[in-house]
Amino acid sequence: xxxxxxxxxxxxxxxxxxxxxxxxxxxxxxxxxxxxxxxxxxxxxxxxxxxxxxxxxxxxxxxxxxxxxxxxxxxxxxxxxxxxxxxxxxxxxxxxxxxxxxxxxxxxxxxxxxxxxxxxxxxxxxxxxxxxxxxxxxxxxxxxxxxxxxxxxxxxxxxxxxxxxxxxxxxxxxxxxxxxxxxxxxxxxxxxxxxxxxxxxxxxxxxxxxxxxxxxxxxxxxxxxxxxxxxxxxxxxxxxxxxxxxxxxx
Amino acid sequence: xxxxxxxxxxxxxxxxxxxxxxxxxxxxxxxxxxxxxxxxxxxxxxxxxxxxxxxxxxxxxxxxxxxxxxxxxxxxxxxxxxxxxxxxxxxxxxxxxxxxxxxxxxxxxxxxxxxxxxxxxxxxxxxxxxxxxxxxxxxxxxxxxxxxxxxxxxxxxxxxxxxxxxxxxxxxxxxxxxxxxxxxxxxxxxxxxxxxxxxxxxxxxxxxxxxxxxxxxxxxxxxxxxxxxxxxxxxxxxxxxxxxxxxxxx
DNA sequence: CTCAGGCCTCACCCAACGTCAGAGTCAACC
DNA sequence: GGTTGACTCTGACGTTGGGTGAGGCCTGAG
Numbered sequence: 001x002x003x004x005x006x007x008x009x010x011x012x013x014x015x016x017x018x019x020x021x022x023x024x025x026x027x028x029x030x031x032x033x034x035x036x037x038x039x040x041x042x043x044x045x046x047x048x049x050x051x052x053x054x055x056x057x058x059x060x061x062x063x064x065x066x067x068x069x070x071x072x073x074x075x076x077x078x079x080x081x082x083x084x085x086x087x088x089x090x091x092x093x094x095x096x097x098x099x100x101x102x103x104x105x106x107x108x109x110x111x112x113x114x115x116x117x118x119x120x121x122x123x124x125x126x127x128x129x130x131x132x133x134x135x136x137x138x139x140x141x142x143x144x145x146x147x148x149x150x151x152x153x154x155x156x157x158x159x160x161x162x163x164x165x166x167x168x169x170x171x172x173x174x175x176x177x178x179x180x181x182x183x184x185x186x187x188x189x190x191x192x193x194x195x196x197x198x199x200x201x202x203x204x205x206x207x208x209x210x211x212x213x214x215x216x217x218x219x220x221x222x223x224x225x226x227x228x229x230x231x232x233x234x235x236x237x238x239x240x241x242x243x244x245x246x247x248x249x250x
Numbered sequence: 251x252x253x254x255x256x257x258x259x260x261x262x263x264x265x266x267x268x269x270x271x272x273x274x275x276x277x278x279x280x281x282x283x284x285x286x287x288x289x290x291x292x293x294x295x296x297x298x299x300x301x302x303x304x305x306x307x308x309x310x311x312x313x314x315x316x317x318x319x320x321x322x323x324x325x326x327x328x329x330x331x332x333x334x335x336x337x338x339x340x341x342x343x344x345x346x347x348x349x350x351x352x353x354x355x356x357x358x359x360x361x362x363x364x365x366x367x368x369x370x371x372x373x374x375x376x377x378x379x380x381x382x383x384x385x386x387x388x389x390x391x392x393x394x395x396x397x398x399x400x401x402x403x404x405x406x407x408x409x410x411x412x413x414x415x416x417x418x419x420x421x422x423x424x425x426x427x428x429x430x431x432x433x434x435x436x437x438x439x440x441x442x443x444x445x446x447x448x449x450x451x452x453x454x455x456x457x458x459x460x461x462x463x464x465x466x467x468x469x470x471x472x473x474x475x476x477x478x479x480x481x482x483x484x485x486x487x488x489x490x491x492x493x494x495x496x497x498x499x500x
Numbered sequence: 501c502t503c504a505g506g507c508c509t510c511a512c513c514c515a516a517c518g519t520c521a522g523a524g525t526c527a528a529c530c
Numbered sequence: 531g532g533t534t535g536a537c538t539c540t541g542a543c544g545t546t547g548g549g550t551g552a553g554g555c556c557t558g559a560g
Binding site: 084 | 306323324330334337344345355365370
Binding site: 004 | 539
């Protein structure tokens with residue numbers, strides 16, 4: 001099959017196939033004169049590439065995922081989902097900001113500068129983390145802000161994944177033995193990982209840690225959006241169990 | 251104010267300010283030695299730039315929107331919202347595809363290739379327009395597919411805006427006079443614009459037009475998602491009125 | 501006067517191709 | 531065999547919003 005047939009068959013451009021070829025993502029056999037030749041088998045691979053591209057994965061990572069075995073694929077997908085969910089939250093906020101501005105202008109017929117002012121106002125309101133700030137001392141807030149600068153969506157996805165893994169294992173432990181010993185070896189091992197992850201946020205700072213504890217204790221009063229974001233992270237019984245693990249651990 | 255102070259004040263990098271300066275988006279006064287100097291006034295403009303950037307607008311367009319007057323700003327925002335909503339739908343579909351794949355693997359512990367297969371399957375299902383295809387003849391379908399290739403999100407946003415404008419004007423006409431004459435001058439003018447927009451989709455093709463009419467007539471049976479997407483486009487009474495306009499128009 | 505730290509202007513880098521440009525290849529028709 | 535038109539190849543530059551140096555001027559403190 002020549003390149004154009006193959007491209008139209010799969011719904012991509014010839015240029016894209018050139019690109020994938022150069023990247024080593026989908027190498028084609030060549031005729032003596034250098035023309036690319038594609039087979040059926042490669043259509044399957046191309047479809048996989050297109051699918052993963054649709055999920056927003058970069059080509060480099062697609063190459064790694066397709067060439068290694070599937071365990072990493074599942075992990076990669078979970079991480080990508082987290083990234084996409086984060087992006088979607090940002091998109092939602094942008095859409096909400098525009099809508100708010102549109103609603104603010106229709107009734108009163110105010111000047112156009114009011115539109116921008118409204119948008120800025122809404123965006124600032126969305127960024128408002130003041131609901132959680134009240135749990136922290138001023139020094140702790142400063143340290144959190146400093147660390148927050150270094151957070152990328154990818155990094156967040158990775159950490160998020162680690163938490164999910166940890167929660168899954170705790171769930172598994174409790175599923176195996178609902179009355180598992182919080183002081184037991186397994187529980188304490190999980191507790192150590194927990195502490196490590198928490199330290200990733202606090203940076204080992206005692207003041208940040210104290211604020212985090214206060215924040216955690218006040219869970220029932222969190223705003224709805226915050227609760228929603230935490231929903232995937234484990235059921236209450238996991239939290240309760242890990243609380244006991246921490247207590248008898250240290 | 252020197253550049254670094256200004257940058258931290260606004261929460262952007264010095265490099266970004268260089269960039270905006272070169273693009274003419276935010277030009278800075280210079281000291282005799284060439285250093286950039288910023289004033290309070292420019293902070294306001296920078297905030298507007300940052301806000302519009304948050305909404306996903308390209309810098310070039312931000313420049314145009316900020317330099318022209320606000321009527322275009324409102325239009326630009328409406329278009330951008332449409333673009334963002336479209337992107338959101340795509341993001342949603344990607345997330346749903348990953349979720350479906352994750353759910354499909356957890357229970358059965360099937361091989362990793364099943365993950366990709368499942369994703370591809372879900373994506374294809376999402377792309378499935380077969381619900382609307384049944385209204386069209388095969389020839390009409392082919393023509394629609396040919397035209398669909400030329401559709402970009404921006405173009406769609408523009409057309410979408412034209413429809414919204416038209417609907418708004420019809421609403422206004424009906425608000426002014428609920429018993430407006432469908433054969434009247436205003437109504438017929440609106441009818442002409444309507445036909446023009448429909449022609450933009452059908453390309454003047456009779457078969458496509460016939461299919462579109464059938465599709466329209468069967469509105470009650472559309473899938474929920476399709477209805478949702480059409481929701482912003484006018485109330486039933488507008489549709490009903492325009493139906494009468496068309497009838498007595500031609 | 502010197503030195504550190506800011507600031508300046510190039511200029512190259514990323515991702516995923518689009519879009520020529522110039523040159524070779526293939527298949528069909530004369 | 532030659533010509534023609536349709537493909538194909540490689541290489542190189544453009545796109546977006548800056549990041550990240552390199553190399554050189556500016557400025558204020560000591």
